[in-house]
Amino acid sequence: MTHHVLTAEFLHESNTFKRGMTGLPAFANSELALGQTAIDGRRSANTELGGFLGVAEAQGWQLEHVISAHAEPGGPVSREAFEHIAGLICASAHAHRASLSGILMALHGAMVTEFCEDGEGELLTRLRAIVGPDLPIAITLDLHANATPLMARLANIIVSYKTYPHIDMRARGAQAATLLQSAMDGTTRPATLRAHRPMLDETNGGRSDAGAMVALYARARAAEAEPGILAVSINAGFGDADIADVGPSALVTYDRANASAESRARVIAEGIMDDIWANRFQAVNRYLTVDEAATEARAHHADAPLIIADYADNPGSGAYGDATNLLAALLSAGIANAAFAPIIDPEAAAALTSAGQGATVTLPLGGKNDPAFGGGPLILTGTVVNVSDGHLIGDGPMIGGLPFSFGPTVVFRVAGIDILVTTERGQMLDQQQFKAFGIDPATKSVVALKSMQHFRAAFEPIAARIIVCDSGALSTPQAHLRPYKNVPRPIFPLDQ
Numbered sequence: 001m002t003h004h005v006l007t008a009e010f011l012h013e014s015n016t017f018k019r020g021m022t023g024l025p026a027f028a029n030s031e032l033a034l035g036q037t038a039i040d041g042r043r044s045a046n047t048e049l050g051g052f053l054g055v056a057e058a059q060g061w062q063l064e065h066v067i068s069a070h071a072e073p074g075g076p077v078s079r080e081a082f083e084h085i086a087g088l089i090c091a092s093a094h095a096h097r098a099s100l101s102g103i104l105m106a107l108h109g110a111m112v113t114e115f116c117e118d119g120e121g122e123l124l125t126r127l128r129a130i131v132g133p134d135l136p137i138a139i140t141l142d143l144h145a146n147a148t149p150l151m152a153r154l155a156n157i158i159v160s161y162k163t164y165p166h167i168d169m170r171a172r173g174a175q176a177a178t179l180l181q182s183a184m185d186g187t188t189r190p191a192t193l194r195a196h197r198p199m200l201d202e203t204n205g206g207r208s209d210a211g212a213m214v215a216l217y218a219r220a221r222a223a224e225a226e227p228g229i230l231a232v233s234i235n236a237g238f239g240d241a242d243i244a245d246v247g248p249s250a251l252v253t254y255d256r257a258n259a260s261a262e263s264r265a266r267v268i269a270e271g272i273m274d275d276i277w278a279n280r281f282q283a284v285n286r287y288l289t290v291d292e293a294a295t296e297a298r299a300h301h302a303d304a305p306l307i308i309a310d311y312a313d314n315p316g317s318g319a320y321g322d323a324t325n326l327l328a329a330l331l332s333a334g335i336a337n338a339a340f341a342p343i344i345d346p347e348a349a350a351a352l353t354s355a356g357q358g359a360t361v362t363l364p365l366g367g368k369n370d371p372a373f374g375g376g377p378l379i380l381t382g383t384v385v386n387v388s389d390g391h392l393i394g395d396g397p398m399i400g401g402l403p404f405s406f407g408p409t410v411v412f413r414v415a416g417i418d419i420l421v422t423t424e425r426g427q428m429l430d431q432q433q434f435k436a437f438g439i440d441p442a443t444k445s446v447v448a449l450k451s452m453q454h455f456r457a458a459f460e461p462i463a464a465r466i467i468v469c470d471s472g473a474l475s476t477p478q479a480h481l482r483p484y485k486n487v488p489r490p491i492f493p494l495d496q
Contacts, residue, residue: 001185002060002061002062003059003060003061003062003101003102003181003184004061004062004064004096004099004100004101005056005061005062005063005064005100005101005102005103005104005180005184006064006065006066006089006092006093006096006100006102006103006104007049007052007056007063007064007065007066007103007104007105008065008066008067008068008069008089008092008105008106009031009038009042009047009048009049009067009068009069009070009105009106010067010069010070010085010086010089010105010106010107010111010123011069011070011071011106011107011108011111011142012027012070012071012073012074012077012108012110012111012119013073013108013110013111013142013144013238013316013317013318014073014074014075014076014077014110014111014112014113014119014241014318015073015074015075015240015241015317015318015319015474015475016075016076016112016240016241016242016243017240017242017318017474017482017483018074018075018318018319018320018474019075019369019370020074020075021075021076021077021078021081021114022071022074022075022076022077022078022081023077023078023080023081024078024080024081024084026071026072026074026081026425027069027070027071027081027085029071029072029405029407029424030070030071030072031068031069031070031071032067032068032069032070032085033067033068033069034066034067034088035065035066035067036065038065038067038068039053039065041068041402041403042068042402044401045170045399045400045401045402046167046169046170046397046398046399046400046401047068047106047169047170047173047402048106048140048169048170048172048173048176049065049068049106049173050169050170050173051169051170051171051172051173051174051175051176051177052104052106052173052174052176052177054170054174054177055174055177055178055181056177059181064092064096064100066088066089066092067085067088067089069085072315072316072424072425072426072427073315073316073317073318073425074318074425075318076112076113076114077111077112077113077114077119078113078114079113079114079115082113082114082115082119082122086122086123086126089105089123089127090123090126090127090130093127093130093131094130097130097131100131100135101135101136101184102135102136102137102138102180102183102184103127103131103135103136103137103138104137104138104139104176104177104180105123105137105138105139105140106139106140106169106173107120107123107139107140107141108120108141108142108144108145109141109142109144109145109146109147109151109160109235110142110144110145110146110238110241112241112243117241117243117244117245117486118148118150118151118243118245120139120141120148120151121148121150121151121154124137124139124150124151124154124155125150125154127154128154136156136157136180136183136184136190137154137155137156137157138155138156138157138158138159138176138177138179138180138183139151139155139157139158139159139176140158140159140160140161140169140172140173140176141158141159141160141161141233141235141251142160142161142166143160143161143162143163143164143166143206143234143235143236144164144205144206144235144236144237144238145160145235145237145238145249146235146237146238146241146243146245146246146247146249147160147194147233147235147245147249147251148245149194149245152192152193152194152251155192156183156190156191156192156253157176157179157180157183157190157192157230157231157253158192158231158233158251158253159172159175159176159179159231159233159253160172160233160234160235160251162208162217162220162221162233162234163208163217164205164206164207164208164209164236164453164454165208165209165397165398165429165453165454165455165456165457166398166454167397167398167457175231176231179230179231179253182230188230188255188257189255189256189257190230190253190254190255190256191253191254191256191262192251192252192253192254193251193252193254193262193265193266193269194249194250194251194269195249195250195266195269195270195272195273196245196247196248196249196250196273197247197248197273197276197277198247198488198490198491198492199237199247199248199276199277199280199491199492199493200237200239200246200247200479200487200491200492200493200494201236201237201238201239201247201248202234202236202237202248202276203276203279203280203281203282203283204236204282204283204284204285205236205452205453206234206235206236206248207284207453209456210284211279211282211284212275212276212279212282213234213236216234216272216275216276217234219232219272220232220233220234220272223252223268226264227258227261228254228255228257228258228260228261228264228265229252229253229254229255229261229264229265229268230253230254230255231251231252231253232250232251232252232253232268232269232272233250233251233252233253234248234249234250234251234272234276235248235249235250235251236248237249238317239479240317240318240474240475240482242482242484242485242486242487243486243487244486244487244488246487246491247491248273248276249273250268250269250270250272250273250276251269252265252266252268252269253265280492280493285311285468285477286468287311287468287469287470287477288467288468288469288470289469289470290325290326290328290329290469290470290471290472291329292469293308293326293329293330293448293467293469294326294329294330294332294333294335295333296308296467297330297333297335297338297445297446297448298333298334298335300445300446300464300465302445302464302465303464304442304462304463304464305441305442305444305445305446305447305462305463305464306445306446306447306463306464306465306466306467307447307448307449307455307459307460307463307465307466307467308326308446308447308448308449308467308468308469309448309449309450309451309452309455309466309467309468309469310323310326310448310449310450310451310469310471310473311451311452311468311469311470311471311475311476311477312373312374312469312470312471312472312473312474312475312476312477313326313374313450313471313473313474313475314427314450314451314452314475315342315344315425315426315427315450316426316427316429316451316452316454317452317475318474318475319373319374319450319473319474319475320344320369320370320373320374320473320474321342321343321344321422321425321426321427321450322343322344322345322366322367322368322369322374323366323367323373323374323375323450323471323472323473323474324343324365324366324367324374324375324376324377324378325374325375325471325472325473326340326448326469326471327340327343327366327378327417327419327448328375328378330417330446330448331378331380331414331415331417334415334416335416335417335445335446336415336416336417336445337416337443337444337445337446338416338417338418338444338445338446338447338448339417339418339419339420339434339439339441339444339446339447339448340417340418340419340420340448340449341419341420341422341428341433341434341439341448341449341450342406342420342421342422342426342428342433342450343365343366343419343420343421343422344422344423344424344425344426345365345366345368345421345422346407346408346423347368348363348364348365348366348410348412348421349407349408349409349410349421349422349423350408350423351363352384352387352410352412352421353387353408353410355384356384356387357384357385357386357387358383358384358385359383359384360381360382360383360384361381361382361383361384361412362379362380362381363379363380364377364378364379364380365377365378365379365380365412365419365421366378370474373472373473373474373476374471374472374473374474375471375472380412380414381414382412382413382414382415382419383412383413384410384411384412384413385411385412385413385418385438386410386411386437386438387408387409387410388408388409388410388436388437389405389407389408389409390405390406390407390408390409390422390423390424391403391404391405391436392404392405392406392430392432392433392436393432394430394432394433395430395431395432396429396430396431396432396457396458397457397458398429398430398454398457398458399429399430400430404426404430404432404433405424406420406422406423406424406426406433407422407423407424408422408423409421409422409423409437411437411438411439418439418444420433420434420437420439427450427451427452427454427455428449428450428451428454428455428459429451429454429455429457429458430458431458431459431462434447441459441462442462447459447463452475479493479494480493480494
């Protein structure tokens with residue numbers, strides 16, 4: 001039997017503390033492609049859609065791919081953007097509901113919209129109203145999902161990433177598609193249950209390279225081989241969302257046709273969450289102050305660079321990406337042969353572009369969105385050494401083969417530091433984000449970049465050493481500095 005399957009990708013990680021909304025232009029800048037255009041652009045890359053397509057072609061599915069939509073993490077998704085993208089998905093489901101065998105979607109799991117806290121739950125609710133309660137629905141989630149009870153109730157199959165940095169998107173897409181195939185064939189009757197603890201995040205953000213989570217991911221993989229256990233997903237949560245269902249969770253998709261599977265699934269899920277709770281004080285990262293990071297940079301003498309990650313100003317968690325505290329400390333320390341990326345400052349990027357390559361310019365840089373988080377503008381004098389449209393193709397483990405754009409981008413050399421000044425948002429997770437603009441990070445003594453963990457996939461191989469600092473920006477690990485109002489209390493770490 002040929003199965004008719006509707007697929008879509010609709011991903012956004014929403015930071016509710018960030019000013020403004022994430023609208024359609026933000027999706028268009030990252031990924032907003034329909035049907036075959038999306039397939040052609042994403043088939044060969046490390047994407048969930050790539051994983052879907054591999055199974056679909058092997059099984060002979062009739063595929064109805066609606067849209068691939070992704071925007072860089074930022075403020076809640078605007079109603080206009082959500083209604084447009086979700087509307088296309090729901091319209092396709094309505095048009096094909098009589099012949100559909102299943103629905104398969106790549107979602108994030110931490111989407112907040114202008115009008116509701118659970119964007120994925122809202123989309124699933126609308127789809128269930130169209131296709132009914134019995135059609136199998138499979139979804140993939142980012143490891144940093146705030147997976148809600150509604151998601152677990154409405155999606156039969158849930159498969160989350162098991163790596164951070166995220167390098168297994170294609171594999172998880174293929175896993176979800178394979179489980180959907182079994183459900184459509186009637187050989188399994190999947191359902192998903194959820195366990196949760198009162199925390200903003202798993203203490204190490206779900207790191208899969210160090211800390212307590214390494215063993216838990218291994219336990220999850222082993223459990224997936226047990227009879228009746230189809231998928232075990234561990235979500236670290238996304239604590240930059242001030243919502244009721246925030247925090248880490250374990251999701252176990254089990255086979256209702258197996259009489260003992262549900263009880264075993266509950267034991268697995270609760271056991272994982274017991275361990276996450278027990279390890280809540282065991283942080284792997286040591287967060288240096290910006291002055292401590294600058295001292296480490298001044299003392300660094302090696303053939304390979306010291307990588308300094310500004311954890312708190314990570315655009316990949318919705319921070320503004322224009323915090324200046326770390327840059328100010330490095331300049332004050334007289335650091336030379338260094339690179340710093342990015343400062344997301346459209347106004348400065350435009351002024352430097354207008355000045356042109358070779359120009360000497362004095363201007364205020366960064367710190368313009370909310371100086372209370374990460375520092376205000378710096379008045380700097382430097383030289384424009386590169387002007388670009390900001391477009392590149394990634395070649396690293398995370399975005400290799402995919403296009404990426406910072407928008408109009410300038411390399412601004414101030415003293416001994418090459419500063420990447422960009423227009424559009426994006427965290428540092430690929431060396432091409434330097435190389436495309438004439439900076440070879442491997443030749444620098446110090447490379448300061450804005451990212452929490454994803455940078456490790458591309459930059460760890462060239463690093464002599466990696467340190468992590470807290471610049472006091474919006475995604476500071478000091479959660480008590482953010483004005484939470486909606487999370488349930490008590491909750492760790494706000495309440496010790």
